[in-house]
Amino acid sequence: MASWVAEDLVQTEGKNEAPEDDAERCLNLLIGQGMVQVTKKKLNGNVKSIRLPNALRQYWLSKAQQATTLRDHIYTRSELFLGNDMIRHLVDHLDRKDISFVHIHGGCDTSSESLTHYYQDVLSFRSFDTRRESKPGEEVGNFLRRCISSSCFLLLRVLDLENVFRPNLPEALGELTQLRYLGLRSTFLEMLPSSISKLQNLQTLDLKHTNISTLPNSIWKLQQLQHLYFSEGYQSKLKPQLSIGSLTTLQTLCGLFVDEDTPVRDGLNRLLNLRKLGLTVSSQPKAMSSQLQVVADWVLNLNHLRSLRVKSIDYNNQPWDLELKPLTGNSMLCSLGGFPQLRVLKLWKLDLLGEWSVEKGALPALRDLEIRYCERLPMLPAELQHRTFLKIEVQPAR
Template sequence: MAEAAVTFLLENLRSIVQDSVDKLTKGDEVVKWIEYELETLIPQLDRFAAATDINDKLPGTIRDIIRKAEDLAGTHTKLKIRRGAATFKKAIYQINLFTTTFKLHDARVEISNCRSQLLEKSKTSQSEKLTFPSYLRLLASYFLIFPLNERVPARRLIVLWVAEGLVHPKKHDDKSAEQIARGYLNELIRLGVLYKYDRGKLSINSYIRYGLLEEARNDELLEARRRNGGIRRLVDHIGSSYVDAGDSFINLQRKSTSSMSDYRNVISFLSFNTQEGSKPGEDIGDFLQKCISAGCFLSLRVLDLECVFRPKLPDTLGRLIAMKYLGLRWTYLEQLPNSVEKLFNLQVLDVKHTYISVLPRSIWRMQFLTHLYLSEAYRTRFPHPPSQVTLTALQTLWGAFVDEDTPIRGGLDTLFNLRKLGLSCRSTASKSEEAAVTMVGKLKAIDKWISKLEFLESLRLKARDEDNKAVDLHLTSLKENRRLSKVYLLGKLESIVLCRLPASLTNVTLSGSNLQLDPLEFLGRLPNLTILRLLGHSVGSSQMYCSKRAFPHLKLLWIWKLEKLKDFQVEEGSLRCLEELEIRDCQNLEALPRPLLHMPTLKIKLTDMPQKIEKEARSVNPNVKIIEQKLAVFDEDNSQVCIPFHF
C-alpha cells in the first residue's frame, strides 16, 4: 500500500514542522523527537522507495538530519553542564538547530508532494481500498483516537466500544453487547487488521490505520464537529504521536482555540497525558470543572483518564449522569469525589492501580454497574451495604480485598451474575484466635457463594495471613461452576478438590496449595485444559507422573519452585500437544522426562536448575534454553506477578 506508506511518513513529520517555532528554544525536545521518530522512518523509506515516487536522495537526507541531531544532542548536553563556558558557542548551536529544523521542513514538503501525486493516482485505483466490512471499519477506526503504535488492552477497547454505543445486540440474540464486541475483535484479528500481543494487548496494522484515516476524516467517528458546531469526541494529547483529526484533538497545556460551547455535545473524553508531576492532573481537573460549570459534558458517556497521574476530579462530576464508563486505572488516585454516588447509570468503574481504600456506600445502589475493577495492592474494600442492594447487574468484580470486616453474607453473596471474580483475602487484625476464626468464617462463606455462581467464567482467589503466608482457602468444590474456564488459586487446598473441578477448565494456576498427592493424576483428566501452571509450593509430593492419555490438549506447562519434587515421569504419548515447558528452581529434581526432551517442536526453558539437569538436558536436546541468572525467590505472592492473567 504505497499511499499508506507515504501517509505514514507524512504524519510522522507533521508535528516537528508545526511546532518548530515553539521548540527551537528547547533543544532537548527537538533532539529527542528526531532521534526517536525519524529513525523509524528510514526502514520505511528504503522499503517503499521503489514502489513510490519518493526522491531516492530523501533517505540519505533524513539520515544526515539524524546525524546532525546527534551532534546537537551532545552540544546541548555541554550547554547544560558547562553553561557560560567560553568554549561553548551558543549562537552556533542555535544556527545549527535552525538549519536542522528547516531541513526537516524541506523533507516534509517533498514527502507531501509525493503523497499528493499518489492520491491522484489512487482515485481510479481499487487496489488501495479497504476490503473488510463497514461495520468493522468503524470499530477499527477507534484506534485513530489512540497514540501511534499504542498497544491497547482488549479489555479497554471493548468497554469503550460498548460505552459509546458502537456495538448493538441484535434482536432475538441472547449475546450481550460485550460478547458481540469480542466477536468483532476476534474477526479484526483474523483479518490482519489488528495484531495481538501478550497480556491481551492489541495494535493496528499501520498501513490500514492510515487508510482508515482518510475515511475517518469524513466519518462520524472522528468528525470534529456536528452540524450545530459541537465536538463529539475529545482527546487530550501531548507530543507528536497523534494524527491530525481537527478540533477534536486538544492539548490542555496550551490555549485551546475552541470555546466552551463547542463541548456541549461531547460524548467521550480521553486523555493520554502520561507526563510525571502534578501538572497534568491539575490541568484535567481545571478543564473538567470549567466545562461542567458551563453546562458542558452533560451527554458524556466516557471519561477515560487511564495513566494520568492523580487527576483532580471536581465535586461537580456527579452532574454527568449520562456517564457509562469512568476509567481511572494507573492514576494512583487517592479518593473518589463524593458526587460519584450520583452516577447511577455507570456501567464500568475502573480504579485498579489507585490508592482508593474504600468504595462509596452508594456503590451498592448502582443498578447498571457491570464491571468493577479494584486496587488489590492497595486493598480496596467494600463498605457495608444499605438496606436495599441493587448491584445485581455486576458481571466483573476484580481485585476486591476481603478482611474480617468485609460483608460477605447479605453483601457480596447477593451478586449472582458474576462472570469474572477476583478476591484477595487476608486478615488485617493482630494475631489472635478470634481474628483467625473470623477469617475462616469469611472463607467458608466465599466458598458457599462461589458454588452458586452459575455464570462464572474466570476465578482468582487468594488467601494469606498477616505474614503473607498462604493459608487454607477452605474451598470444597468448583464442580457446579460449569462455565468456568480460567482459575487461579493461591492458598492451601485439599487434594480432593482436584476431583471436583469442572470439565470446562482451559487454564489452571495453583500456588501455595501444598497438595500432598500428585496433582497430574487428577488434572490430566480435564479434557479441555491447555494451560497449567504449578507455582511456588503448590505441590508437596515428591513424585509427579503423566500417564499415556493425560493432558490431550495441554500446550503450556510451568513447574516452579516445587522444593520436594524429585521424580517427574512422562509416559510416551502423553502431553502430545505440549508447546512450551518451563521448569524453574526445582533443586531436588533428579532428571527430566526423556520423552519430553525428544519432542522436536517443544520449547524447553530451565531456570535456576542444578547443573546436572542442565547438562543432561543439553546433551539430549541442544535447543533447551538455559537461564543462567539467579532469580529472586518465587514464593506464592511473587510467582503470581509473572503470569499473564489480567483484567
C-alpha cells in the same frame, strides 16, 4: 471491551450473550484480518493491548493531516463552517496543533460559548497526559469543571483518564448522568467525589492502581454497575452497607480486600452473576476461619464464573498460606455442572495436591490449563488428556 460496550459499538447476537462477548468476537475478527496487531496479553491469555499495523497507521495519519489542513483553511476563510466541526470523540494527546489543546491546557480564559460549540455533543473523552506532576490533574479537572458548567459533556458515555496523575475530579461529575465508563486506572487518585451516586447509568468503574482504599457508601446506589476494579495494593474494602438488590448486575469484581469485617454473608454472596472475581484475604486464621468458609461457599455457587483469583497476605502485605478448605487440600474433584463457563485454570504451588479428578463433561469451556510446581500431582485427569482445543502447560517442581 467495556468501553466499546459503553459507546454502543457492539450489538449482541443472542439473547443470553453478554455485550462483552460480542466485543471480544469483533476484536478477534479484526486481529484475524490483520486490521490490528496484539502487543500484549493478560495472564489468562486474553488480549490486553493492540495497535494498528504500521501501513494502516501511516495511511490514517496522512488522512488526518489532510483533514487538519482542510479544517485550518476553512477556519481562516469563515466562521460559518464551524458549525460542522463539532467533536464527538475527544482525545487529548498533548498536541499543540489540536484545537482542544488550548481548551484543556491553556488556562481558564476560554469562553463558555466556545466550549459549548465544540463539546456539547461529545460522547467520549480520553486523555493521554502521562506527565508525573501536578499539572495534568489540575488541568483536566479545570477542563471538566468548565465544560460541565457550560452544559457540555452531558451526553458523555466514556471518561477515561488512565495514567493522568491525580485528576482533580469536580463534585459536578455527578451531572454526567449518561456516563457508562469511568476509567481512573493508574491515576494515584486518593478519593472519589460523593456525587458518584448520581451516575445511575455507570457500567464500569476502574480504580486499579489508585490510592483509594475505601469507596463512598453511595457506591451501592449504582444499580447498573457491571465491572468494578479496586486497587489491590491499598487493601480496598467495602463498608457493610449492602442492601437487598444492590449491585446484582455485577459481572466483574477484582482487587477487593476481605477481612473479618467485609460484608460477605448476606452481602457479597448475593452477587451470583460474577464472571470474574479477584480477592485478597487477610491471614488472621482465628478471626477469619468462619469468614473463609463463607467466601468458599460463595465461590462454589458462582455458576457463571470464568476467572477466579484468590490470594492471602500477612500484615506486611507478603504472601501467606491460603486456607480455603473446600478449594485446596490433597484431592480435588471437578464435578459435572461445576464452573461451566471457566475458560482458564491455573494451579500453582499446591504442595499437598496429590489427586485430581474431572468427571466426564465437566469444565466444558476450559481452553487454557497451566500447572506449576505441583510436585505431588502425578498426571492429568483422563478427561482432559485428549481434548483438542485445550492448551496445556506443565512446569515441573523446582
